[in-house]
Amino acid sequence: MKTKKEHWLKKSYQKATLETKLLVVDQILNGQVSTNFAAKKYDVPRTTISYWLRKYSTLVQQNTGMSKNDELKKLKEKIEELEFVKDFQQDIIAGMELITGVDMSKKSLPKSLAKEIELKKKNRLKQNGSMDVLGLVNKPSTKDLKHNKNNK
Structure with a gap:
């Protein structure tokens, strides 16, 4: 039972x-x-x-664990490191786009990052002059600058 x-x-x-x-x-x-x-x-x-x-x-x-201040400090350092890496990668992409003439960032990245890369390209062109197809910099020579001043 x-x-x-x-x-x-x-x-x-x-x-x-x-x-x-x-x-x-x-x-x-x-x-x-x-x-x-x-x-x-x-x-x-x-x-x-x-x-x-x-x-x-x-x-x-x-x-x-660590204290909140230590954790915040560590996170801020990580953010700075990641921002540096992002800027470096954007510089590389901007350089490659200038050399190849292909806008890779517009096709594959979010709009905000593509805009940042476009600004980097414009700044680089302002600093260095224009680039030819092979990626060689065509800086305006002093002779060209004098000629442009005389024509104005």
Whole structure:
């Protein structure tokens, strides 16, 4: 004869130590285990683990993480680095477009970046003069400049 499972009785759990709680929270935050797996592994209800996550996640992050000022500083440095890389790449694209005569940026980049590259090309042409098909710079010579002044 089968006995019915008495579902109204609460399951008793062993009290977890602070180290265990922090270990579980750290593993979940690092993506090593899921909440469900941790509940089965450590024999703790999922709701309890959710409570631990809310309560101890900031504590774990404070112990292992960096301060907000340090994080902001690091992010600002990363932004500066990425802006430098973007400018460098735009200079290369502008140079290639001037050499080849093909507007690659208009076809494949967002409008805002294509406009920035177009401005870089115009500035480069103002500084260097015009370019011929082979990419050689045709700077106006002093003789040409004098001739243009005399004609005006």
